[in-house]
Amino acid sequence: MTCFVVRKGYRGRGLTYPLARAAVDYARERGARALEAYPMITQPGKEITWGEVHVGARQVFEEAGFAEVSHPTLRRVVMRIEFQSHSGRVARPPRRTVNPTGLEMS
Numbered sequence: 001m002t003c004f005v006v007r008k009g010y011r012g013r014g015l016t017y018p019l020a021r022a023a024v025d026y027a028r029e030r031g032a033r034a035l036e037a038y039p040m041i042t043q044p045g046k047e048i049t050w051g052e053v054h055v056g057a058r059q060v061f062e063e064a065g066f067a068e069v070s071h072p073t074l075r076r077v078v079m080r081i082e083f084q085s086h087s088g089r090v091a092r093p094p095r096r097t098v099n100p101t102g103l104e105m106s
Helices: 016-029 050-055 058-063
Strands: 034-037 067-073 076-082
Touching: 016 034, 016 058, 058 076
Parallel strands: none
Antiparallel strands: 034 076, 067 076
């Protein structure tokens, strides 16, 4: 999931929470193995420009069941939710790490 769009006039009402849950349900119902998101880490009381949060905030995805799999920059995380396959097993992604230069490594 790379972007949320909420119409002007409806922003700031917490609508990304039900949007994220609906996206999870939609993906699961259609047989997806996993869903990944790339949200920003927001700080309470700190001003955020509109364009920064179009990817969603970390807590939105946490509440939808996603877990952090990588932290590529100070303010961005990679989050993932796994779905069970028809065999009942959950496919696990490789754990990604970030080296000191900020480049992602597998």
